[in-house]
Amino acid sequence: MKRFWALIVFISLGFGQNVFSVRDTIRIGIPIIPASVVIVCGDDTIPSDSVIIKADGTIIFSSKPHCDSVKINYFPANALFMPTKSNLALWGTEKENIKAPTNTPQQQATSINTNGYITQGIRVDQGSNLSSTGSLRLEAYGELPMNFSFHALLSDQNVPFQPEGTTLELNEFDKILIELSSPHLCASIGDIDANIKAGEFLNFTRRVQGALLATEFERMNASGFGSINRGKFASQRIYPQEGNQGPYQLHGASGESDITILAGTERVWLNGKLLVRGLDNDYTIDYNLAQIMFTPKRPINSSDIIFVEFQYITGVFRQQFFGGQIALTPSKSMSLGIGFASQLDDRKHPLSAIDSSVMATLTSSGDSVPDSIVSPQKLWLFTSKVGLNLNLASISIEQAISSFDRNTFSTRDDEDNISNAIAVQSILKISDALSFEGKVRYLRKNLSTFGELEKPESQRQWGIAKYAGTDELTTELGANAKIGTVNLSAMVGRRKVGDKTSQRASTVMSYGSEPISTNAKFNIVKFSGTRRITATLDGKTKIYKKNGASLIWNWENFNGAADTNRMNFDPSINLSTGSLKLVFGVGVRTQDIRRENRYNPFYRVFSPKISAHLPGVNILFSRRYYNSFDSAAGNDFVDNLVKLSGRRGFKWINIGFDYSVSGSQTEVLRKVYEEVEPGRGSYRFDEQLGEYVPDPNGDYILRYEHTGEFSRSIRSNGNITFSANANRYLGGSRLSSYLSFNLANKKTDLLSSLPFPATLSSDSLCFANMSAELSVSALQSKSVKLEFVARNYTNIRRDLASGEETNRESQFWQAISGRIAGFFVKGKIIYTKKRAKRPALRGELSEAEKSIDLSASKTFLRKLHTNHSIRLSLVSGYTANTPFEANIIKYTAEVSVSVFRFTARTHAELINIGSSMEVPPYEVAGGFTRGLNYNLTLAGTYRAGSMTDLILNLRAMKKSIAKVDYDVELRIRLRF
Structure with a gap:
């Protein structure tokens, strides 16, 4: 079979295309066989565990190769497999490949392709103790007879932690997944997403470890899963x-x-x-x-x-979780469906031993289990649904039965475990322009489901929510009509929860026809003798076509059942001619919050405004007149609101910005620490500091008391972006940056609303959040190529807006990489600092960490590749790991050398911990003690063949007051 070769040359940083970062991607452009790929870097090959190879021809490098170009040798998949196309979604994975139809029917041959590696080793320590180690990654895929496709993934890296939640996509370290699919059937085993959509009462998605089977035909679809629940x-x-x-x-x-x-x-x-x-x-x-x-x-x-x-x-009980659903459509006028799910804690085989006193409490407490004890529970839910669709009318009936036992170790209080619910919904369609609908839902007390039936915003619309031990009855009637260009929807309803009743009416109308377009929403809820009204109206009227003048209005009113009464009225007139657009408007806003709940000011605001829209720039100015209802709302004042935004490009420079600043006033709140049951609070009193500090198992909780004191403040938020491409002017340089911020300051001048260093350190600051990044590529010549990246994030919060307490956290991260005199050099500096100002004994607490990373690599004579790196880290202050004043200095050095089939790596870490205390805790940071500590790792790899590696690891650790702890490990890694 013909082999194809592809030569990929990485383009230099100066041109801004294919810049090599931590991960770089090469796309060959045609499907390939991953197991056939061999990547040549200089005179050596790159190990398969250093890249991710996908069947669509995508190759992702996890680290920068030590050569300028690579050669990729591969087999094209078109020569072996018939073309594939995407078809039905695979249950739980949203992906399925099936064989595309061809004109010449012939039996498809079985073809399975694999790639990955397996590593197995043996480790011996200083006590002559033997243990086995290993890791595995296997991926297999292919086409099977009878139009089936197959995919399997097995990954076991022996990594005892979870990925960080700082990116949109997560790489799972340990995963098992086997998928088998065809046009009508799919099955998955391993780490799956169980997705049950069986109606209003049974609707959830869970990530579990188990098996899933789904089938779909023209008039029937079904699915089921069984698992040991992962969470x-x-x-x-x-x-x-x-x-x-x-x-x-x-x-x-x-x-x-x-x-x-x-x-x-x-x-x-x-x-x-x-x-x-x-x-x-x-x-x-x-x-x-x-x-x-x-x-x-x-x-x-x-x-x-x-x-x-x-x-x-959870680390107490293993949980069994299974369920399924079936949906049938016997005819066009009928649909049937059932669903079931069960979740059971395995009390017979707890993951950890249960103390006899805890067992006695669980046996005698019934469902009233103390919060400090985790009890085994059992929940199952069964639903059924029938739907009829006649010519003009349709009706659906859904029933649910649930059983929830909060403590399976006890039979007390089990008489109320079972509950049920029913929902009936009907639609009467008179014509395409008129229809009516109705819904009745009844929930018995103690109904339990796998998730929330309603979101908080729905509960707010009704004014009340279901709570344990109460029945709920909801009745709704609605109508939908379309008259010309007017769409109208109306609804009235009643909800009774226990002895509380809520009545609701809502209307939605939209109209669109030249020269007027408008939308209106109205919702009124009455419960417990109070009313909550929400109404919005917005629209646009073109009043003069020649210069584009128009009238835009917006009106909103919200009456929150004596908690809040808020109203906005915001009409404006737009005038546009040529490139200039002017907007004149006036806004009236009122807000009233009852005295017992003064977390926000209640006020009346009158605000005329004017805005101008120029090419690339928008400006808004508003004068706001604030009137408080009484002294509890603060003082009357007048302030301005300014908003600026724009996007402009000038030759090789692009600038974008958004900024707004306004005045306000904030009530000063007083902190009160209230003692609760031992271990049930969030704070504890630190005797050494003489103040309260956060502790998830503390004895105190924090609440705020109103002082009736108000202070003026100015608030602002914005973001600025800047980029410049100076290829023609500064030797291929490129620059980009951004800044975003949100802050409040008790000063009233405009400059105090900008994120200057003086502003962030001012005692008048209430809170601030700021992030910034700068990226520079410069000196893009053949011998010198540099790229610089710097990031900063700062979070500052002054409690009570009084200046008494300050919490500040900032991180500065910068990196530089490039090629100088044949060496590929990269460096990184990270500076993190946390500071807390307290009116207590120590005055100010601080924690700081500084680290510097430098590395350099070069290839000599195409056979010898060297890599050198050093890391210096300094940690000082009062920290969670060091509950006393301490300085921690870390020196880290790494050297790697590759020649022919041999690769040697050295990692050395020297840790010196000092403290002002005479007798600090035994272990203060990462298991190390005060004094000099070191950690050493030596690793050697020999490539015995194209698919086999021999690895020897030596690890040694020395604590300042302990003996040397070491172990030796020999591994064999096989790639396939």
């Missing part, structure tokens, strides 16, 4: 603090604080919008600490509604 499901409402981006702690379903989130299972909503994970997106999450933090792209306010769903790993 327990929980949902949590987060109550944010003004200007605090996090981290916010997540808790288990029973209030557990020490949990580990299962990677990739979280879903986060902010004010009803689903957010995206990643440093460049909306939020990041630490799965091991169960903490979520929002990026500067999503500034957090105290009035935001944050809702999180996730699965977390």
Whole structure:
């Protein structure tokens, strides 16, 4: 068979195309056989575990090759396999490949392709103890007879931690997945996503370890799964603090604080919008600490509604989880469906021994289990659904039966485990322009489901939510009509939860026809003797065609059942001529919050405004007149609102910016630490510091008291982007940067709203979040090629807006890489600092970490490749790992040499820990003690053949007051 060769030459940094970063990608352009790929770098080959090879011809490098170009030798897949195309979605993986139809029917031959590696070794330590080690990665795929396709993935890296939640996509270290699919059948075994959509009461997605089978035909589809659940499901409402981006702690379903989130299972909503994970997106999450933090792209306010769903790993009981669904369509007028799911904690085989006293408590407590004890639980849910679709009318009936036992060790309180629910929905379609619909839903008390039936925003629309031990009855009637260009929807409803009743009416109307277009929404809820009204109206009217004048209005009113009464009215007139567009408007806003709930000011605002839209620049100016209803709302004041935005390009320079600044006032709150049951709080009192410090197992909780004192503040947020491509002017240089910020300052001048260093260190600052990045490529010549990247993130928060306490965290990260005199050089400097100012004994606490990384590599005579690196790290201050004043200095050096088939690597780490305390704790950081410590690793690899490696590892560690701890490991790695 003919072999194809591809020569890929990496283009230099100066041209800005194919710049090599931590991961670089080569696309050959045709499907290939991964197992046939051999990558030649100089006179040596690159190990297959250093690259990711995909069947579509994509090759991803995990590290920078030591040569300027590589040769790729491969077999094209077209010579072996028939073309494939995407068809039905594979259950739980959203992917399936089936054989494309051909004109010449012939029996397809079985063809399975594999790639990966297996490593097995033996380790001996200083005590002559023997142990085995190993890792495995295997991927297999191909076509089978009878139109079946096959894919399998097995990965076991022996990595005892989860991936970081800072990127959109996660690489799972340990995963097993075997998929078999055809046009009507698919089966998966291993790490799967169980997806059950069996109606209103049974609707969930879970990541589990088990087996899944799904089939689909014209009138029937079914699916089922069985598994050992990898995590327990929980949902949590987060109550944010003004200007605090996090981290916010997540808790288990029973209030557990020490949990580990299962990677990739979280879903986060902010004010009803689903957010995206990643440093460049909306939020990041630490799965091991169960903490979520929002990026500067999503500034957090105290009035935001944050809702999180996730699965977390439990270490007490193994959980069995299975379920399934069947949907039938006997005819066009009838549909049938059933669904079932069960979740059971295995009490007979607990993962850890249960103490006799705990067992006695579980046996006698029934469903009233103390929060400090995790009890085995059992939940099952069965649903059935019938649908009839006649000419003008359709009706669907759904029933559910659930059973939830909170403590399977006890039979007490089991009489209320079983509950049920029913939902009936009908639609009467008179014509294409008119239809009516109705819905009745009844939930008995103690109904349990696999997730929330309604989101918080739906509960707010009704004013009340179902709570344990109560029945719920909801009735809704609605109509939809279309008259010309007018679309109208109306609904009235009643909900009764226990002895509380809520009545709701809502209307949605839209109209669109020259010269008027408008949308209107109205919702009114009455419950507990109060009313909540929400109404919005927005639209546009063109009043003069010649110069493009138009009238735009927006009106919103919200009456929150004596909690909040808010109204906005915002009409404006637009005038446009040529490249200039002017907008004149006036806004009227009122907000009233009852005295007992003064977390926000209540006020009345009158704000005339004017805005101008020029080519590339938009400007808005508004004068705001603030009037408080009484002294509890603060003082009357007048302030300005300014917004600027624009995008401009000048030859080789591009600039973009958004900025807004406005005045406000903030109430000063007083911190109060309230003592609770031991171990149930979030703070503890530190005797050495003389103040309260965070502790998930503490004895105190934090709450705020109103002081009735208000202070003026100025708030701003914005972002600035800049890029320049000076290829023709500065020897192939390129520059790009961005800055984003959100801050509040108790000063009233405009300059205090900008993120200057003086502003961030001012005692008048309330809070600030700022991130910035600078990237520079310069001196792009044949002998010298440099690229510089710097990032900074700063989060500052002054509690109470009073200047008494300050929490500040900042990180500065910069890297430089390039080629100088034949050496490929790269360096990195990371500086992280946390500082807390306290009105206590120590005055100010600080933690700082500085690290410098330098490395250089070069190839001599095409056979000898060397790599040298050194790392210097300094950690000082009062930290979580060192609960005293300490200095930690780390020296790290790495050297690697490759010649012919041999590769040797050395990693040495010298750690010197000093402290002002005479008797510090025995272990202070990473298991090391005060004094001089070292850690040494030597590794040698010999390539015995094209698919075989021999590896020898030597590790030694010496603590300052202990003997040397070492082990030797011999490994054999086979690639296939």
